[in-house]
Amino acid sequence: MNDALNRLPAFSFVWPTMLWLLVFVVLLGTSYVWLDRRRQRVRAHHPALKTVGLGIKPGAPWRRHVAPALFLLALTTLIVAIARPQAVLMLPSRIETVVLALDLSGSMRAEDVAPSRLRAAQQAAKVLLDAQPAGVSVGVVALAGTAAVAQAPSRKKDDVMKAIDRLQPQGGTALGNGLLIAITTLLPKLSADAAKLMNEDNAPKKLAAPASPATPVPGAAPPLGSETPVAPGDYKAGAVVLFSDGESNAGPEAMKAAQLAASNGVRIYTVGVGTTEGVVLKVDGMSARVKLDEKILKAVADTTGAEYFRLEDAAELKKVYQALNARLAFDKRDQVEITALFAALGALLAVCAGMLSMLWFGRVM
Numbered sequence: 034m035n036d037a038l039n040r041l042p043a044f045s046f047v048w049p050t051m052l053w054l055l056v057f058v059v060l061l062g063t064s065y066v067w068l069d070r071r072r073q074r075v076r077a078h079h080p081a082l083k084t085v086g087l088g089i090k091p092g093a094p095w096r097r098h099v100a101p102a103l104f105l106l107a108l109t110t111l112i113v114a115i116a117r118p119q120a121v122l123m124l125p126s127r128i129e130t131v132v133l134a135l136d137l138s139g140s141m142r143a144e145d146v147a148p149s150r151l152r153a154a155q156q157a158a159k160v161l162l163d164a165q166p167a168g169v170s171v172g173v174v175a176l177a178g179t180a181a182v183a184q185a186p187s188r189k190k191d192d193v194m195k196a197i198d199r200l201q202p203q204g205g206t207a208l209g210n211g212l213l214i215a216i217t218t219l220l221p222k223l224s225a226d227a228a229k230l231m232n233e234d235n236a237p238k239k240l241a242a243p244a245s246p247a248t249p250v251p252g253a254a255p256p257l258g259s260e261t262p263v264a265p266g267d268y269k270a271g272a273v274v275l276f277s278d279g280e281s282n283a284g285p286e287a288m289k290a291a292q293l294a295a296s297n298g299v300r301i302y303t304v305g306v307g308t309t310e311g312v313v314l315k316v317d318g319m320s321a322r323v324k325l326d327e328k329i330l331k332a333v334a335d336t337t338g339a340e341y342f343r344l345e346d347a348a349e350l351k352k353v354y355q356a357l358n359a360r361l362a363f364d365k366r367d368q369v370e371i372t373a374l375f376a377a378l379g380a381l382l383a384v385c386a387g388m389l390s391m392l393w394f395g396r397v398m
Contacts (some may be wrong), residue, residue: 047117047370054112058198064250069098080120083254085357100390106138107382108137110135114375130170130186131269134215134278135197136306138178140205140323145312146345154306157196161191172218176211177203182218208281211332212290215273216299226293226345230285266338268298274357275333276344278307291336300339302357303330309346346350 046052135158141151162171173196174187213227273294281287294301311324327332327343334341342357 042119044120045300047119049116051116053197054115055109056113058105058109062107062380065101066107077133077168093249096389096393100386103386103389107379107386110226110375110379110382114372114379116240117370117372118375119370128169128272130172130219130328131161131165131271132174132175132191132215132218133162134176134185134207134211134212134271134273134277135200135205136275136374137200137205138278138280139176139202139204140278140280140314141306141395142202142205143307143310143314143323145310146306148304150278151202155200155302157304158197158274158276159194160184162190173197173200174211174215175200176207176214176216176276176277178205179208180207180211182214182216191199193293205283206281207289208277208279208329209285210289211277212275212301213285214272215275215301216290216294216297217347219271219273220268220297223293223297227290230289230293233285243394262297262298264338265295265336266298266300268300271299272339273299273301275301275330276306277303277330278323279328279330279360280323281329287333288336295337299337301333301337303334303341304357305330305341305345307344342351346353360361 125269135151135154137151141149141154143150146153158173165171166232167188168187170188171184171190171193172182173184173193175181175183183200184193187193213230217224217227305325305327307323307325309325309327311322314323315321325343325345327341332340340356
């Protein structure tokens with residue numbers, strides 16, 4: 034559906050054949066110019082007629098052209114309205130649920146983003162939470178070596194805020210698990226598909242002869258999410274926002290979770306927390322350089338029809354929040370008829386033309 038809208042012209046008409054009426058505007062404009070020049074020639078031959086009945090103050094000859102010009106513009110606008118114009122616009126989305134997934138892995142202790150990656154992610158999540166309308170439910174998923182729902186979707190912002198504040202760094206990173214939990218929190222009907230992905234990753238690997246792509250395997254289950262496939266991003270009632278540095282060392286691949294989300298229209302916005310240069314992190318006597326892995330975060334966002342943002346310093350927090358909140362608030366493109374707008378504008382221009390003519394000349398046109 035999104036691809037179809039992208040192919041639509043930004044501006045079009047339901048009844049484009051009615052635009053031929055604009056010929057009358059051209060004829061009226063041409064007639065006015067011809068009559069005005071003829072009037073000027075008559076006045077040139079008869080000087081006594083130059084100021085008779087004009088009602089125009091000396092030094093303001095341009096006034097006589099204002100009302101006719103406004104009238105022609107009003108007529109043009111009304112004819113465009115008759116053709117029923119429509120435009121593809123960004124409309125307020127009817128989002129009902131937002132699930133915030135926060136990475137609690139050890140690498141999120143890094144301080145290349147002050148005061149630390151995790152604290153910066155928590156601050157960004159709280160700012161985003163505070164900006165949501167009262168009718169939007171917000172949930173929190175914590176992901177590390179395992180993933181769990183820290184707060185079920187709720188409209189009580191205080192409860193969600195406390196759940197975010199309680200999050201502490203842990204060990205391991207199961208990015209795929211965290212995304213699957215976030216997706217099923219948003220759409221519980223996908224729990225079976227998510228569990229299958231998790232079990233496949235934990236099951237022992239067996240060698241098997243590859244099946245021919247053209248030959249279906251008898252009794253094989255359809256691909257996950259394929260029962261009612263939809264275009265990526267088509268699910269407008271909710272979205273997932275992931276705050277992570279992109280590193281993962283456990284659980285199913287993040288892209289498998291992204292594909293499940295995409296096949297059900299769920300958008301996963303990703304926020305990369307950290308710097309690409311990274312920093313040396315010391316934990317329990319061991320040290321390692323931890324970097325922001327943007328590749329996987331960008332791939333997850335692109336696959337699900339969402340966007341990727343980077344949070345690498347405190348100054349970027351406001352920019353990331355504004356951009357992300359704008360996507361959540363206005364993320365519905367639709368073709369809308371704007372006939373009423375043109376009709377109202379045409380009527381307003383016609384009224385202005387008549388009022389100015391009465392004010393300056395004591396007559397309507």
